[in-house]
Amino acid sequence: xxxxxxxxxxxxxxxxxxxxxxxxxxxxxxxxxxxxxxxxxxxxxxxxxxxxxxxxxxxxxxxxxxxxxxxxxxxxxxxxxxxxxxxxxxxxxxxxxxxxxxxxxxxxxxxxxxxxxxxxxxxxxxxxxxxxxxxxxxxxxxxxxxxxxxxxxxxxxxxxxxxxxxxxxxxxxxxxxxxxxxxxxxxxxxxxxxxxxxxxxxxxxxxxxxxxxxxxxxxxxxxxxxxxxxxxxxxxxxxxxxxxxxxxxxxxxxxxxxxxxxxxxxxxxxxxxxxxxxxxxxxxxxxxxxxxxxxxxxxxxxxxxxxxxxxxxxxxxxxxxxxxxxxxxxxxxxxxxxxxxxxxxxxxxxxxxxxxxxxxxxxxxxxxxxxxxxxxxxxxxxxxxxxxxxxxxxxxxxxxxxxxxxxxxxxxxxxxxxxxxxxxxxxxxxxxxxxxxxxxxxxxxxxxxxxxxxxxxxxxxxxxxxxxxxxxxxxxxxxxxxxxxxxxxxxxxxxxxxxxxxxxxxxxxxxxxxxxxxxxxxxxxxxxxxxxxxxxxxxxxxxxxxxxxxxxxxxxxxxxxxxxxxxxxxxxxxxxxxxxxxxxxxxxxxxxxxxxxxxxxxxxxxxxxxxxxxxxxxxxxxx
Numbered sequence: 001x002x003x004x005x006x007x008x009x010x011x012x013x014x015x016x017x018x019x020x021x022x023x024x025x026x027x028x029x030x031x032x033x034x035x036x037x038x039x040x041x042x043x044x045x046x047x048x049x050x051x052x053x054x055x056x057x058x059x060x061x062x063x064x065x066x067x068x069x070x071x072x073x074x075x076x077x078x079x080x081x082x083x084x085x086x087x088x089x090x091x092x093x094x095x096x097x098x099x100x101x102x103x104x105x106x107x108x109x110x111x112x113x114x115x116x117x118x119x120x121x122x123x124x125x126x127x128x129x130x131x132x133x134x135x136x137x138x139x140x141x142x143x144x145x146x147x148x149x150x151x152x153x154x155x156x157x158x159x160x161x162x163x164x165x166x167x168x169x170x171x172x173x174x175x176x177x178x179x180x181x182x183x184x185x186x187x188x189x190x191x192x193x194x195x196x197x198x199x200x201x202x203x204x205x206x207x208x209x210x211x212x213x214x215x216x217x218x219x220x221x222x223x224x225x226x227x228x229x230x231x232x233x234x235x236x237x238x239x240x241x242x243x244x245x246x247x248x249x250x251x252x253x254x255x256x257x258x259x260x261x262x263x264x265x266x267x268x269x270x271x272x273x274x275x276x277x278x279x280x281x282x283x284x285x286x287x288x289x290x291x292x293x294x295x296x297x298x299x300x301x302x303x304x305x306x307x308x309x310x311x312x313x314x315x316x317x318x319x320x321x322x323x324x325x326x327x328x329x330x331x332x333x334x335x336x337x338x339x340x341x342x343x344x345x346x347x348x349x350x351x352x353x354x355x356x357x358x359x360x361x362x363x364x365x366x367x368x369x370x371x372x373x374x375x376x377x378x379x380x381x382x383x384x385x386x387x388x389x390x391x392x393x394x395x396x397x398x399x400x401x402x403x404x405x406x407x408x409x410x411x412x413x414x415x416x417x418x419x420x421x422x423x424x425x426x427x428x429x430x431x432x433x434x435x436x437x438x439x440x441x442x443x444x445x446x447x448x449x450x451x452x453x454x455x456x457x458x459x460x461x462x463x464x465x466x467x468x469x470x471x472x473x474x475x476x477x478x479x480x481x482x483x484x485x486x487x488x489x490x491x492x493x494x495x496x497x498x499x500x501x502x503x504x505x506x507x508x509x510x511x512x513x514x515x516x517x518x519x520x521x522x523x524x525x526x527x528x529x530x531x532x533x534x535x536x537x538x539x540x541x542x543x544x545x546x547x548x549x550x551x552x553x554x555x556x557x558x559x560x561x562x563x564x565x566x567x568x569x570x571x572x573x574x575x576x577x578x579x580x581x582x583x584x585x586x587x588x589x590x591x592x593x594x595x596x597x598x599x600x601x602x603x604x605x606x607x608x609x610x611x612x613x614x615x616x617x618x619x620x621x622x623x
Contacts, residue, residue: 047063047110047111049061049074049111049112050109050110050111051098051105051106051107051109051110053106057092058100059096060095066113067117070089070090071087071088071524072087072096072113072114073085074086074088075590076100076105076111077110077111078109078110080414082414083109083597085101085517086101087101087524101517102517102591102594103594103597104599114524114525115524115525116316116318116528118316118318118527119147119164119316119317120149120164120165121148122149122150122160122165123136123140123151124151124182125137125152125153125169125170126152127169128150134171136293137150138535139535140167142531142535142536142537143530143531144316147316147528153170157182160182160186162186162189162191166192166195167195168183168194168199169195169196169293170196186285187287189285190284190285192285192287192288193287193288194289194290194292194311195289196289196290196292196293197250197289198293200289211248212248216238216239217239217240217247217248218237218304219236219239219275221235221236221237222234223277225265227265227277227288227311227314230320230575231575232325236327237307238571239307240307250291265288275289275290276288288311292308294308306530306532306569306572306573307572307573309530313528313530318527320529320530320578321407322398322406322579322582323397323574323575323577323582324397324575324578325574325575326390326393326571326578327571327574329435332433335389335425336426339352339396343368346403350370350399351369352368353367353369354366355367355477356470357429357470358439358440363429363440363470364429365427365429367422367423367424368399368423369421369422370420371417371418371420372420375418375419376420376485377419377483377484378419378484378486378588378589378592379423379424379486379488380421380422380424380487380488380490381427381489382394382395382489383425385431385437385444385446386426386428386431386433386437387431387432388491388492389492390490390567390569390570390578390581391490391567391581392425392426393578394581394582394585395425395490395581395585398585398586401586411590415589418593422478424474424475427471438461439469441463441469442461443461443462443463444458446549446550447461447549448462448467448468448472449466449467449472449550449554450554455547455548466549479558484560486561487551487555487560487561487563488562488563489563489564490567491564491566492566492568493566494568495569497566498532498541498568499538499567499568500543500565501522501541501564501566501584502543502552502565502566503515503542503544503552503556503562504555504556504557504560504562504563505547505557510595514592518584519540521587522584523539526539526540529579538576538580540565540580561592565585565588567581
């Protein structure tokens with residue numbers, strides 16, 4: 001989540017004064033810009049956020065009341081091109097000052113916020129402090145940050161604004177206000193509510209059942225809606241289902257037909273009505289009902305711990321955007337078949353290339369390439385350790401995102417015009433097929449690269465010589481011999497280390513800056529997306545790789561921008577994990593492309609003007 005300061009709105013008076021300063025010579029324009037059409041005029045509406053230049057500094061100017069805080073990151077756009085990335089470093093006379101980290105920006109450039117403008121949330125609960133061993137309020141605070149306010153249940157409760165998302169959770173039966181003067185009217189007025197199972201049962205005067213199960217509960221996807229994007233019908237989604245070390249499945253009976261797709265979001269395969277999504281009539285609100293009561297859970301220990309707030313984050317606009325859910329490891333044939341289908345359906349934009357591989361045909365490796373041949377090449381690779389399957393799935397999702405651009409993002413079309421992107425989805429095909437980290441010759445491919453190779457203790461695992469394996473020879477060719485400017489590896493680990501970016505040891509200072517910027521903008525973009533280890537927001541940490549042979553250490557020693565993104569978990573978290581990996585790859589590509597852009601030539605000297613009296617300074621003007 002982004003570092004935040006106390007919220008400050010951009011004052012209209014000061015913004016207007018600074019805007020007037022530019023024509024008076026306090027801003028040296030880099031080039032003549034076409035005036036953006038004002039609101040109400042024909043053409044595209046004026047951008048909500050733009051750069052305001054004042055006395056050699058850049059500021060964020062808001063046209064439509066966007067919230068702007070210290071730590072917010074922005075993408076600098078000029079028409080359809082991306083020219084830089086920066087963040088708000090401080091407020092100067094109540095104006096947010098923009099610090100460009102990568103690339104550049106200038107007066108009137110548009111700013112695209114990297115963090116989603118999430119909706120406000122109000123939580124109604126009878127346990128706001130988690131004193132009963134439950135931590136929903138703490139979890140929501142970590143997920144929503146300053147967007148959350150808590151309204152303890154009682155005789156007098158704050159009423160929600162219409163645009164607020166209501167979350168209702170009660171632990172003790174009969175605790176909600178008689179007659180429900182708050183939640184039902186909010187929904188009828190067009191609002192959205194996410195309710196715990198028990199509270200919804202009380203509002204509907206239905207009996208709730210809580211049978212104990214032998215194993216963890218699962219939810220079966222039965223209805224298509226924006227909330228279930230990325231899921232396929234009959235997918236089983238691991239759920240909490242854990243209460244005081246007992247597996248519990250809360251459900252109703254007789255409320256409605258369990259598999260009615262117009263209402264059911266998901267159900268367990270052995271129970272009915274374990275979850276509900278009700279879309280009101282036109283102009284009415286929406287209700288999402290889930291089992292939200294459970295103790296603080298840790299990913300990997302309690303199945304489904306990242307899925308508890310998944311549908312709420314989707315309602316808030318911060319949830320997973322690109323990825324697909326994989327309940328289990330896809331087979332080799334399925335994985336290769338999906339890439340083959342993409343290449344066949346998009347033969348004019350995606351090039352499938354035989355790159356080499358082992359002596360056996362089943363070890364042959366193919367790459368999939370986007371973009372013009374004359375552009376700098378960036379290589380993305382996964383499956384270096386054969387048993388790691390989340391990386392190949394993520395690169396499949398990345399390929400699909402680049403081809404289809406589901407959100408019509410300008411940066412994706414821009415990337416494909418600026419870079420040649422080569423994807424090697426599974427480097428160790430033998431290991432993937434056999435579910436083992438080594439290749440057919442029992443070599444760990446990661447340890448076969450010529451960086452600190454002599455010092456690696458496991459002589460057998462490192463191979464007979466550096467770059468002795470067909471797979472590492474292949475990667476050397478597509479990275480070093482083809483003069484790639486960047487290498488990003490997608491890998492996965494257990495839960496304890498957390499989400500990480502690991503950079504090559506020998507990156508230059510400027511390359512290190514790019515990787516630090518990648519971490520910061522990703523943490524801003526992923527804010528509110530998911531929780532890990534209970535009530536901790538999902539954040540990526542940055543590390544330098546150990547002094548050992550690895551693909552990224554070798555590439556960095558050759559002057560190539562090289563890093564590895566480590567996602568954590570397995571199939572239960574695959575929707576979130578794939579989304580993090582795809583976002584990371586897009587950020588790596590974008591920062592690489594921006595760093596390669598040549599700045600425009602300096603502007604022509606401005607013609608001499610009759611000296612004018614300078615306006616007051618921002619501080620005096622504000623006074």
